[in-house]
Amino acid sequence: MLTDIEYAKAKETFDYMHSIFKSTDDPVFSESHEHWEDPKYLTHQLESGHLTGGPKVFALACRYRLNLAKVPNRIAYCKTEEGDSHLVCEAEGWILDSRQPRIRSWGELPYEWIKISGYHVGEPWHEIVV
Secondary structure (H helix, E strand, C coil), X not given: CCCHHHHHHHHHHHHHHHHHEEECCCHHHCHHHCHHHCHHHHHHHHHHCCEEEXXXXXXXXXXXXXXXXXXXXXEEEEEXXXXXXXXXXXXXXXXXCCCCCCCEEHHHCCCEEEEECCCCCCCCCEECCC
């Protein structure tokens, strides 16, 4: 469970990311090119104040910023209500999702939860059983 301070940091992160995020299908920024895997790419976007990409970019940017703020978080893989693959950032049951207008609790979203990462890079992913 997040403390009040951690929740405030998570909300601030979400609000900031949404303010600079532009979802795009532009081939230059296509996630099929896997630019988002390069830490320099993500850092450059955050430093420029413009975050462009898809849900992966948004989730990883949230994770990056939450890690700097020392807020425990993970990446969750899910299927949307349309059956599309989707990534979100999870912070102790709170979801930071590029498709949502605000932070939502885990149970509020109509997603099928598949897997979740560990808290630290290199830790194994775990199946989500509900």
